[in-house]
Amino acid sequence: MNDNGRLVLAGAPIGRVDDASARLREALASADVVAAEDTRRLRRLAADLGVALAGRVVSYYDANEVARAGELLGDLQDGRTVLVITDAGMPGVSDPGYRLTHLAVEAGIPVTALPGPSAVTTALAISGLPSDRFCFEGFPPRKPGERARRLAALAAEERTMVFFEAPHRLRACLAAMAEAFGPERPAAVCRELTKTYEEVRRGPLAELAAWAEGDVRGEITLVVAGYAPGDAEPDIGELVREVARREEAGVTRKQAIVEVAKAAGVPKRELYDAVHRS
Secondary structure: OOOOOEEEEEOEOOOOHHHOOHHHHHHHHHOOEEEEOOHHHHHHHHHHHOOOOOOEEEEOOHHHHHHHHHHHHHHHHOOOEEEEEOOOEOOOOOOOOHHHHHHHHHOOOOEEEEOOOOHHHHHHHHHOOOOOOEEEOOOOOOOHHHHHHHHHHHOOOOOEEEEEEOHHHHHHHHHHHHHHHOOOOEEEEEEOOOOOOOEEEEEEHHHHHHHOOOOOOOOEEEEEOOOOOOOOOOOHHHHHHHHHHHHHOOOOHHHHHHHHHHHHOOOHHHHHHHHHHO
């Protein structure tokens, strides 16, 4: 047991096991407690790395994150080194890790990280889209109405946007993005990054949505270009139709007009008048 507890957030390979660092090997071997999103995957990774896990191994995933975070905080306060590792990438980035980190910071316990591969920055780097300014938006909402509202709020975002998405929702998500951002907005679908069947599809959102009607598998990261102020003026007729689509999805007309007008950068009164003329 160490004199002072310490929380270590460990970046795990997103595909190739040989992307693991020497520091990750050392940390896995020496941690007093290893909290893993999937303990079976952790043991497989340790075996592939030739590492013997000397510390206690516990599960730490979405369903038990709240309860387990309190237990792990107790380990930290008792002076143990706790290492958190997810199935791939950095803990806390659309994966468990934030709650324990927050508790440790509030308790004055040192928190450090072992940097590792990240699907977010890897996809951004190879997308061919501007990477000097970007935002990470995680997984879009699953329900069509909620997803439409979230994307509408991002339609005027000028930074390049990075999303995660499940393969079985990819087509619907790309179609919704084409509606919210415009069918010609450039994007890239990055699939199975760093793995044997890595694939990157680049093109306008509408074209990518059509491609995704096929059988797309694997882990998906989407990169979408930000709004360019010089883009063509919005078609008021299409905006009226978008308001109608949102009403059908359960959004009130007033709220739909506010959302669509904001996303398109047009005055609410102008869109309101157009809706009521139609």
